[in-house]
Structure formats: C-alpha cells, structure tokens
Amino acid sequence: MLVLYGINLSTFTRKVRLALLEKGIPHRLEIAPMGSPKVKALHPLGKIPVIQDQGIAVPDSSVIIAYLERAYPDRPLYPAAAVPLARALWLxxxxxxxxxxxxxxxFSEHVVKPLFQGKxxxxxxxxxxxxxxxxxxxxLESELPPNGYAAGESLTVxxxxxxxxxxxxxxxAGAIDASRxxxxxxxxxxxxxRxxxxxxxxxxxxxxxxxxxxRKGSP
Ligand SMILES: N[C@@H](CCC(=O)N[C@@H](CS)C(=O)NCC(=O)O)C(=O)O
Structure with missing residues (x-):
C-alpha cells in the first residue's frame, strides 16, 4: 500500500493527503517529521511530504500529485484540456x-512558537x-469565480x-475576513x-x- 510520510499540521502533507483522499487511493499516513532519519533517507532535502509506492520514493507534493495522476488516473485532479490545466498548475x-x-x-507566530517552542x-x-x-x-479574490472551483468545473490540484x-x-490567524x-x-x-x-x-x-x-499544563 502507498505510504505517505509526514505529519498532520504540515501544509504540504495536508495537500497530498487531500489529493489521495479525493482520488480514493488507499494509503497509510506514517508520522515522520521533517528532518527525521526516515524522511532524510527518502527525501534528499529532508522535507515532508514524501511517499513510497511501487518500490520508489517520490518527494515533493507537486511531483507526488503529478505521479498520482499517471499511476492512479481515476478521479483526476488535472483538467484534461490545455487551458484549464495551465490555470490549475499556475494556481x-x-x-x-x-x-x-x-x-x-x-502559523509560525501564533501556533509554532507559542505551542511547540514555548516562545x-x-x-x-x-x-x-x-x-x-x-x-x-x-x-485570489480577483481570480476565483463567485462559486465553485478555482480552475474548471470540478475539484483540481x-x-x-x-x-x-x-x-x-x-x-x-482565525477565519478569513469575509467582509474583505x-x-x-x-x-x-x-x-x-467536503x-x-x-x-x-x-x-x-x-x-x-x-x-x-x-502547553497550558506545562510549567
Ligand atoms: N516544495 C515542497 C515543500 C515541502 C515543505 O516545505 N515542507 C515543510 C513542511 S510543511 C518542510 O518539510 N519544512 C522543513 C524544511 O523546509 O526543511 C513540497 O511541495 O513538498
């Protein structure tokens, strides 16, 4: 089974998790922080996410999703036509x-520092x-349609x-200011x-x- 190495609260791990879930690809999330020996062994930059599938390691969220599109073509996240594809990839x-x-x-100032570094x-x-x-x-406000998806008629990358x-x-930061x-x-x-x-x-x-x-319980 495909293994995704990363952590929750990691943005790029989330990006790949959502892609896997939306495409319906069976997988397992193995908790592996950035810079950990496991991740360094699979990703030359020691970053997350990285996946292992079909005997290879694939680093980088964008590369992973491009790989998934070919390896698991059902429920595509890339539009078929050139124009919406270009828009999806640019966005x-x-x-x-x-x-x-x-x-x-x-996130760094309100979550990472106070909650994980005590600063x-x-x-x-x-x-x-x-x-x-x-x-x-x-x-993004100027690019997005009034409703629906960012590039085309269905959910994309x-x-x-x-x-x-x-x-x-x-x-x-809390919710996006809907008045702005x-x-x-x-x-x-x-x-x-969804x-x-x-x-x-x-x-x-x-x-x-x-x-x-x-954090509250710690001295
Ligand atoms: N371009 C990479 C970015 C990955 C990335 O920056 N991941 C963060 C965690 S969300 C990380 O590993 N940071 C540690 C570092 O930059 O050394 C991707 O799309 O996967």
Whole structure:
C-alpha cells in the first residue's frame, strides 16, 4: 500500500493527503517529521511530504500529485484540456510559493512558537505579514469565480493546493475576513464542507487542542 510520510499540521502533507483522499487511493499516513532519519533517507532535502509506492520514493507534493495522476488516473485532479490545466498548475504553483510565504508567518507566530517552542509571538513579524497577506488574498479574490472551483468545473490540484495553505492560515490567524475577501471565505468554507476535508480538518483541530492543553499544563 502507498505510504505517505509526514505529519498532520504540515501544509504540504495536508495537500497530498487531500489529493489521495479525493482520488480514493488507499494509503497509510506514517508520522515522520521533517528532518527525521526516515524522511532524510527518502527525501534528499529532508522535507515532508514524501511517499513510497511501487518500490520508489517520490518527494515533493507537486511531483507526488503529478505521479498520482499517471499511476492512479481515476478521479483526476488535472483538467484534461490545455487551458484549464495551465490555470490549475499556475494556481498550484502560486499557492505553494507566494500564498505560502504570505500566510506562514501567522502559523509560525501564533501556533509554532507559542505551542511547540514555548516562545512568544514576534509582533513585528506579524505586522510585516499583513501587506503580503493582503496582496495574496486580493489576487485570489480577483481570480476565483463567485462559486465553485478555482480552475474548471470540478475539484483540481489548484483547490487542493490553495485550500491546504488557507487551512494553515486559519489555524494561525482565525477565519478569513469575509467582509474583505467574500469569495475567498466562501471558497474555503465550501472546500471544508467536503467530507474528506472536514475529516482532516477535525483531526488537525484535535491535534491543536491537545498541543494547547499540553502547553497550558506545562510549567
Ligand atoms: N516544495 C515542497 C515543500 C515541502 C515543505 O516545505 N515542507 C515543510 C513542511 S510543511 C518542510 O518539510 N519544512 C522543513 C524544511 O523546509 O526543511 C513540497 O511541495 O513538498
């Protein structure tokens, strides 16, 4: 069976989990943090996610999803036609890079530092994050349709990639401000209402709750 190495609360692990679940591919998540010996043995950069399938290791969420499309063609996440395919791949790339950089500070400062490192949030880093966050959210607000999916008539890799980043943002910053970005807020709510997404989301909320409880109980 396909094995996915990663951790919950990792954005790129979430992206691949959602792709596997949406495509209905049987798999097992093996908890393996970034930089761990297991991950380093499979991924030259020591990053997560990495999968093992059919006797090979496949690193990098985008490469993994491209591999899955060929190895498991049912329920495709790549549109068939060239134009929506280009749009889906661009939005995936945008989510993995610019949206990632623009939203990660909220998670780092409000979740990683206080809950996992016992450090206070850096208020200057949070203040500096607002501009890039606004720019990225404004771009997506202008690109998304009023309802439905980011690229084409059905769920694609673009939705998995954008949604995975937005979940990380909300874990750090709270809900997307629907008065400023109504389409984006509606878009994420619709994704999170999908059965597999709500299942993953609930699991991650429990992990966050447990981390908060541990932190509260620690001296
Ligand atoms: N481009 C990679 C990014 C993966 C990535 O940055 N993963 C994070 C966890 S969500 C990680 O392993 N960070 C540790 C590091 O950058 O060394 C992908 O799409 O898989």
């Amino acid at each position: 995936e790339e945008y989510a993995d890079t610019r949206l990632r950089e623009a939203t990660l500070p909220y 206070p949030a850096d208020e200057a880093a949070l203040a500096a994050a607002a501009g890039p966050r606004d720019e990225a959210f404004n771009y 673009a939705d998995v990639a954008i949604g995975a980043q937005l979940v990380t943002y909300c874990q750090g 970005w109504p389409k984006l807020a509606r878009y994420l709510a619709a994704l999170l209402a 059965p597999h997404w709500s299942e993953v989301h609930r699991e991650e909320e429990s992990a966050l709750e447990a981390a908060r409880a541990r």
